[in-house]
Amino acid sequence: MMYKMQFPKIVLIIIITSTLAVNEIRFYPVEAIPDIKKVPEEYPTIQAAINAASPGDTIIVTHGTYNENLLVNKSISIIGENPATTIIDGGQRGNAINVVSSGVVISGFTIQNGTGGLPYSGISVSGCNFVVINNTVLRENYYGLQLTNSNNSQIFNNVIMNNMYAGIYIHDRCSNNAFFENTIKNNIVGVWSSNSPSNVFYHNNFINNTNQLQAFPPMILDNGSEGNYWSDCIGSDIDLDGVGDAPFAGDRYPLMGMFVNFTLRYGSQIYFLSIICNSTISNFHFDRSNGKISFDVLGSKDTVGFCRMASPLTIIKNYTVYINDKVPIYIGNWTVSNYIYGYFLYLHESEPQRVTVMLDLPKNENPQSLFPILVATLLIVTALTIIILIKRKGKLDKNLS
Structure with missing residues (x-):
């Protein structure tokens, strides 16, 4: 009988322990929960939602044209569905x-x-x-x-x-x-x-x-190593790193192509791939299943195009590049601090060309992140095993009596 009375306590301790293995319990002072206000679902105008909002609130605005002159006089977020x-x-x-x-x-x-x-x-x-x-x-x-x-x-x-x-x-x-x-x-x-x-x-x-x-x-006009792209800058890039060899208009490190930043979602993490390119880039796609990036480049026929890519070493260890399934005129990789850079050259054609970049991605994004889940799973399985054993023992005691 005493064994049965202790059973709920044992199971409760195991379940609590499994929870603590995944989440750290923290105590915070009670604060007002920020509210989300929707336009036009809840408020007919954006200004009406602003007037009703409290500091910290977020206003979500559905697509449409809003003929308004807004006064934003409190610390809130105003988020549109799509800028287009x-x-x-x-x-x-x-x-x-x-x-x-x-x-x-x-x-x-x-x-x-x-x-x-x-x-x-x-x-x-x-x-x-x-x-x-x-x-x-x-x-x-x-x-x-x-x-x-x-x-x-x-x-x-x-x-x-x-x-x-x-x-x-x-x-x-x-x-x-x-x-x-x-x-x-x-x-x-x-x-x-x-x-x-x-x-x-x-x-x-x-x-x-x-x-x-x-x-x-x-x-x-720079972040210490890279500046801005200027459409009227005609410079040289002898070392093929995407950055001009001489200052321009007060910019110490003018970019030799337009700057574009793309988001890569890999596992539970978000990374950024930046590209400096003198071509027009379109149709960017990241295939997480095989670690492949693809995009189109277009420029004046028979002129030389270039792309310089940069991304954290934590996600990419090496670049392998193809242009319309062919090796580029030139490709180079190098690392600086925690970033890997890739630079490649190609000739523009009359039609867009498909760039394919094979990424050497880490096999396991963060193996240690699985440890708390494995511990929790083991503890829960242990709890279920104890339940089964106790029930069997109870039946056995009953039969013996």
Whole structure:
């Protein structure tokens, strides 16, 4: 009888132990849970959702055109479904989005028609810190993005194009803002900056702006080893690393091709593969099952094309490259710190060519990550075995009695 009374305790201890093998128990103070608000499912307009939101909330906006001039005055995230189909139109009535609070995130929109009688913007950020703007198209505004006395923000992976004056307008003591992986094209001025020297631009593509850059005083235009692509830069790359041999327009390390960054999901991890290329890249695909990357390249027929790839050594140990199933004119691999680089040359043809890159991926992403699961499984199996043995013993005792 005593043995049966102890049985629930034994099983409970084993189950708790198996849980602790997988998860570390931590205690945190109780905080308000951020809310998700949906437009137009729950709120008819984005501004209505902003007004109802609390700091830390997220607003999810379904595709459509929203004719609004938004005032964002609290630290919230505003996420569009798709930048190609989720549009905020300022209607030439002023700033399409006016950000006056720190800690704001804006992502996944096309923002247009931030114009009017004064030099308005697609997004105006004034007196704020730690603002994030990414995966957004800013087009046909007076300024695509305007930063005024704002610091420590990140502006990345945006397309800023066809604005009436500056794609990015920075002034009034902005500092420590990072601009990277943006395409800034077809503006009167790509970037205009005054009295804001300590901002950094790298891995951006400056394409066909009437004036690519006007900065007083100059800004930081590289990350210490790589800068930006400039469509009017005609330089040399004798050492074949994708970076120009001489400075250009204040950029110490101008890129010899456009910069593109791709996401690789391998196992439970997310990695990034960056490519500098003088061809137009399309149809990128990563096949995790066989460790193969493929994409198309296109350029002027009979001209020399190049791609330079870079990725962490933790996922890729070597590159093997084919162009339309043939070996490139030249291919080289090298490592710097924790990154592996690959560079290859080819001749452009009249049609897109398929690039195939075979990756030497690690066989086991992280074998140790399986250990807690194995321990938990073993303990649960042990608990079930004890249950079976106790039941059998109970039946045996009953039969003997």
